[in-house]
Amino acid sequence: MASRLSSDRRREPVALPSDPVAARDTVRAARHRRRQDARRRRYLVAGVMSSAGLIAALGLGRQLIFAEDTGTPTPPVRQEAPMFTRPSQPASPPPEAGPAKGDGTFAYASSAGPVAGAAGTLKKYRVAVENGSGQQADAFAAAVEQAYGDPRGWIGGGDVRLQRVAGEGTADFTVFLATPATSEAMCATAGLHTDGYNSCRSEGKVIINLARWLTAVPDYGKPVADYQTYVINHETGHELGYGHEACPGAGRPAPVMMQQTYGLKGCVANSWPYVDGQRYSGAKVP
Template sequence: MASRLISDRRREPVALPSDPVVARDIVLAARHRRRRDARRRRYLVAGVMASAGLIAALGLGRQLLFADDTAPPTASVRREAPMLAPPSQPASPPPEAGPAKGDGTFAYASSAGPVAGAAGALKKYRVAVENGSGQEADAFAAAVEQTYGDPRGWIASGDVRLQRVAGEGAADFTVFLATPATSDAMCATAGLHTDGYSSCRTTGKVIINLARWLTAIPDYGKPVADYQTYVINHETGHELGYGHEACPEAGRPAPVMMQQTYGLKGCVANSWPYVDGQRYTGPKVP
């Protein structure tokens, strides 16, 4: 996901229903509504600019037409009713999804790890878990390290090596595991809307949403552990410079840079950037 430092606001995400299918549908509807509103704003600006020239040209004619100071007839203005957000019943997340909000502070993995990969630039990373999330930093770090060290992962390119540093040592980026409220606020600093549902990447930060980490997504078709591997590889892929890709064809594996969190679009779940020793991709998403 692109990192655009356009906002430093903090938003409290709307509480989502505990049913993961309903929650995903609400989030997708919100994304669609934001995109539609953005298009409408662009069209409005273009219309205003075009109208300004016409109004200026008509100004003299209007003055002559009503030279006797008689006011022109008042035009009626039709106002559209405001759009309503889809109904959402605030509810506590299911216990297996972990807490919706933590302390907003982080504990860092205590030890360093080996270098993963045989060639390429060395990228050092830290691992941090939000306090109050119910998760342990060292356990999360072990999962991240296992993903980064797999020969199907990003190190297969030969362009990058990855190594975990201890604590808050100097690093190129940090992998965070954060509750929905905290991850949403962190993503919002780069203008990214997650609605407390999805993960994201901002410059130097790979931010994993705790609820998705613990429960994955509806209809993923594979164990939660496979989704965990996917979401680490996907957001880290952004940190390494890769953009979004689409499902190449129904029934085929989903590219790791596809937004699988929002549905597989006919593809089959896939956690890895390299399949059968080859970089596996789909059509680039503009």
Template sequence: MASRLISDRRREPAALPSDPLAAREIVRAARQRRRRDARRRRYLVAGVMASAGLIAALGLGRQLIFTGDAGDTGAPSASVRPETPTLAPSSPPSQPASPPPEAGPAKGDGTFAYASSAGPVAGAAGTLKKYRVAVENGSDQQADAFATAVEQAYGDPRGWTAAGDLRLQRAAGEGAADFTVFLATPATSEAMCATAGLHTEGYTSCRITGKVIINLARWLTAIPDYGKPVADYQMYVINHETGHELGHGHEACPGAGRTAPVMMQQTYGLKGCVANSWPYLDGRRYTGPKVP
């Protein structure tokens, strides 16, 4: 190379004096100087390494403080902003694209057949309310058979007439009545509920003024993990939606392992409670915490 770095150049050794003692002193002084220079270089390298280690340690500590688990620092991670919790209304569980055959037709004719004859009075005393029973045409269900189940719910000593201040009686056909209990396919029940702004996604039942609307698929199959036979769910859904018609609002599960109130939205899950079909237990009205 035409030029060389200064650190690469070699110094020519200086000539020693002819006097041995003087030469020895010069060599000894040069050796001590080299040792001293070597120690200085070692100290410098050690200092640089120590500084680098300290910087790295500080950086690591900062990383642990700001990106570690919340449990390590007692505070949420600063590298991820915690989301503000939001409240959302309950929504029906996700359903398969095609309902199972046992759930019945997904859509019917949109017209209804009514139970033909009048029924007995349920309840010993109180205001008499009359109701009609209707089943959608094309649902593969019979109005008279559905009417029998409704009468069973209303006539049970655990039903809404248990308090002695209400009587219920089925009217014949499309005769005059205070309300109607409908059994409708998912598509029709959704359309009926939507007229009052209730969106059931074809999954749940509902009540709008004067109409108790039972979803056919839930009637035939209940819900997953209900823990009791479908017949028990049928009694529950009639009593729940009729409870709304009688002026009762939603109630919550009173605690894990406790009995679910009939006005709890059991179709959305039991929330740790045990399924229950009836508003009265042991002769007394059974309730849970009111849902706002």
């Protein structure tokens, strides 16, 4: 549910405003600025190419502009997209959002769980919680297991079964609960830029942002527990091969693969991939 970023352009996690609305608006503003800068660079390149063609047509293409007093060509100035602007006096996150940064290491749920689902490919998973996050691995694992075991979840289609393994046992993927700083760093290794705000999925890793887990997002319209179920199912959906989907119409449930963290677009919050026993989806988003 994060925007693409080249793998060599990792950014430092930023301290966002404590107010969730302001935090979301800050993220959106930064994303808008990056898109505008990218658009301006494309126009600049197009203009330079057109000018070069015109010079060649006039027989002036062999002329060079030289640096003053050196007799060497003036090196081009490389325009870089501005980095996400760190607030000059960042506010501390509210206590209910948990710490902004943990130890960067993880504790794993200690016990295995039952197989959820009656048919389909068996996918085994681990559950891990960052040390220093203030959360317990076994408690987080219970919430993940509850979402995975519900018939409205991904097992509802009969094509996949899910089972938690103990500790760091062999698994197909791992569900992580990480602080904003650590989740941002983990997502960045996959070329995903989250501004420390939203969750993500990289191959074999479902990464849940601690602040979103504890406080959800503004205007979600349902309890935090509903958002928690949504974000687990959304990022797991990516791990299972599903892409983003759009709101199918005002007043209708939001597909679980819709980026509900960034607004409902007229839809109503929905945590589940299956509604009334049927796979519920919207149009695919490129």
